[in-house]
Amino acid sequence: MxxxxxxxxxxxxxxxxxxxxxxxxxxxxxxxxxxxxxxxxxxxxxxxxxxxxxxxxxxxxxxxxxxxxxxxxxxxxxxxxxxxxxxxxxxxxxxxxxxxxxxxxxxxxxxxxxxxxxxxxxxxxxxxxxxxxxxxxxxxxxxxxxxxxxxxxxxxxxxxxxxxxxxxxxxxxxxxxxxxxxxxxxxxxxxxxxxxxxxxxxxxxxxxxxxxxxxxxxxxxxxxxxxxxxxxxxxxxxxxxxxxxxxxxxxxxxxxxxxxxxxxxxxxxxxxxxxxxxxxxxxxxxxxxxxxxxxxxxxxxxxxxxxxxxxxxxxxxxxxxxxxxxxxxxxxxxxxxxxxxxxxxxRGWNYDERVAAIDAALPEGGTVIRLWMDAPEVTIWRPDVAELDVSRQISATMVSGAPPEAIAAAADAIDVILAVEPVAMDVSYTARLDFHEAAGRLRYLSALEEAVRQRFDVVEHRLGLWRFLTVTQPAGSSDR
Incomplete structure (x- = not known):
């Protein structure tokens, strides 16, 4: 004993x-x-x-x-x-x-x-x-x-x-x-x-x-x-x-x-x-x-x-x-x-850096759309920021056999959220390309990011391995 x-x-x-x-x-x-x-x-x-x-x-x-x-x-x-x-x-x-x-x-x-x-x-x-x-x-x-x-x-x-x-x-x-x-x-x-x-x-x-x-x-x-x-x-x-x-x-x-x-x-x-x-x-x-x-x-x-x-x-x-x-x-x-x-x-994954990157992307609060669960929700650090995890939707699309282009429809949710508060997207998946590619997931993640870039105006924020896009309606579009 x-x-x-x-x-x-x-x-x-x-x-x-x-x-x-x-x-x-x-x-x-x-x-x-x-x-x-x-x-x-x-x-x-x-x-x-x-x-x-x-x-x-x-x-x-x-x-x-x-x-x-x-x-x-x-x-x-x-x-x-x-x-x-x-x-x-x-x-x-x-x-x-x-x-x-x-x-x-x-x-x-x-x-x-x-x-x-x-x-x-x-x-x-x-x-x-x-x-x-x-x-x-x-x-x-x-x-x-x-x-x-x-x-x-x-x-x-x-x-x-x-x-x-x-x-x-x-x-x-x-x-x-x-x-x-x-x-x-x-x-x-x-x-x-x-x-x-x-x-x-x-x-x-x-x-x-x-x-x-x-x-x-x-x-x-x-x-x-x-x-x-x-x-x-x-x-x-x-x-x-x-x-x-x-x-x-x-x-x-x-x-x-x-x-x-x-x-x-x-x-x-x-x-x-x-x-x-x-x-x-x-x-x-x-x-x-x-x-x-x-x-x-x-x-x-x-x-x-x-x-x-x-x-x-x-x-x-x-x-x-x-x-x-x-x-x-x-x-x-x-x-x-x-x-x-x-x-x-x-090596290189620092949650404080993630919070700092979100501070830059959403200084007044809002919603972070996350494509993959690489960190605890930032709400623990920033109560004025909510996180919307879409990895399950990406999973379901992939498992259904639908092509990567089908995931672009998820961008519709950003329109709805932008009518209420600022939005940023966590696209830090690019720091783990081999991991996502091995699972056949990379094409779907890339397709969603590309759809957002084509549909909205974005400003990129990087800190360490973390990468975020501040998403706004295109200049000249009507308020929703």
Whole structure:
């Protein structure tokens, strides 16, 4: 327990000290929800309330909400690593091997990245590893209580990410291993037809409650059309090899080859091997087929379990000064490479510069039309400026198969807004041309910008990587 707390605290401290100035993915929108309200229908239902609670403690201003976001992910990272160490010890690893395994996971580029910028993924990692630990230490001499505890953890974990059902069979294996630790052993029929259905029932209840929170009705299979559109928008734009590189090789670095070595060397057998594979394989196959390049984020919760065979593959990780020194060198090399990726993401993206550019574009307030979510809403800094995000409309147009020219109709909205207040358009997408081109999105973004330039008078404002257009009616046009 002391070692788990120590490793978890050290991880949380390091994540806090390495906190990134730039958010990633859904992070910008989630921070905006926490500061400005909204987000009740967000599909990972526990994330916004948790961030909002931290924001209430630290303040809704720009500094408070950003610090709150870092506090949440740093704490989650600490919980994740502490639980991973404790779980490895419960699985029979020596203390030195468990430390090595936990450190090997914690220093992967994927873990470092998502522990230091706000997104949902490290929260899900923490919830999955906490569930795994509960499954291993539950009071299995009282199986009803044990199943209840693990099932409740699964239901809570679903609130951090809707992919939770993918770990179901793996958790079932952990329950068997946990029962064996206290001298019990479930027969295979009991495991499959009693424990399994009970866990599934509790998970489905959690899914239904999530549907109730999002839609107002108890619906375990609630499907949000917006999520379908966004999923279609992100998937299928990268080949299998590119996905393997960007989701496995780069984010996990040394963890994957060491884990493969451990498996090939037969370090895991029987229920241990079956459980490890059941935890990892379904998730990895699903997300590889789904085809989203997310810097390995979707694989992180189950990649943590690769620390199990990886630590066992280390030849003499539990004896000798030389072995420990070599392990430290390996960890240091991996951490250094992780920080290189960390630095590349943050280079040049400064939210204060974005606010300053908007100050120049809309000195008296108005509306910013944003084409892509690259920053929290400026309303957090400038209450007199609202943001209108049209990325979903761009997504829907793209997914429908309509040509880029069809997006020009979105310029009609500017006419309506200009009748009420000044308008600026965030066209900073040009700083990420490769990213948008890879997703097939660049043509649509460019088409909308070109349509606005042809229809209205524009004045361009640049600061750092940020680029804005102040949009006005053409000279000589009638007031609307």
């Amino acid at each position: 002391v070692w788990a707390l120590g490793l978890g605290s050290l991880t949380a401290l390091c994540a806090w000290l390495l906190r990134q100035p730039r958010l990633y993915g859904d992070g910008s929108g989630l921070v905006s929800f926490a500061a400005l309200g909204g987000g009740e229908s967000y599909h990972h239902v526990l994330v916004v309330p948790l961030l909002r609670l931290a924001t209430e403690l630290l303040g809704r201003g720009p500094a408070g909400v950003l610090l709150a976001s870092h506090l949440v992910v740093a704490s989650a990272a600490g919980v994740a690593v502490g639980c991973l160490f404790a779980a490895l010890r419960c699985l029979g690893l020596s203390r030195s091997r468990a430390v090595f395994g936990a450190a090997l996971f914690a220093t992967t580029p994927g873990a470092v990245f998502f522990a230091t910028t706000f997104e949902v993924h490290v929260l899900h990692v923490a919830a999955v590893l906490a569930t795994a630990l509960v499954a291993l230490v539950a009071p299995w001499r009282r199986p009803v209580l044990g199943v209840g505890l693990v099932g409740t953890c699964l239901a809570i974990t679903y609130g951090t990410h809707v992919s939770t059902p993918l770990i179901g069979f793996g958790v079932l294996g952990l329950c068997q291993l946990g029962a064996r630790r206290v001298g019990r052993r479930f027969s295979l029929p009991a495991l499959l037809f009693a424990v399994g259905p009970a866990l599934l029932t509790l998970l489905v209840v959690g899914m239904g409650l999530a549907g109730l929170i999002r839609t107002g009705r108890f619906d375990p299979l609630a499907v949000d059309r917006e999520v379908e559109i966004v999923s279609s928008f992100y998937t299928g734009h990268a080949g299998a090899l590119a996905l393997a590189v960007h989701n496995i090789a780069l984010p996990l670095l040394l963890l994957t080859p060491l884990a493969i070595a451990g498996l090939l060397l037969g370090r895991l057998r029987g229920w241990h091997l079956a459980t490890c594979l059941a935890l990892v394989v379904p998730s990895w196959v699903f997300f590889q087929v789904w085809g989203v390049n997310e810097r390995g984020a979707y694989l992180l919760p189950t990649a943590a379990f690769l620390a199990w065979p990886a630590a066992l593959a280390w030849p003499t990780a539990n004896r000798g000064t030389l072995a420990r020194a070599l392990a430290l060198v390996v960890i240091a090399i991996q951490l250094t490479l992780a920080l290189v990726q960390w630095s590349a993401w943050n």
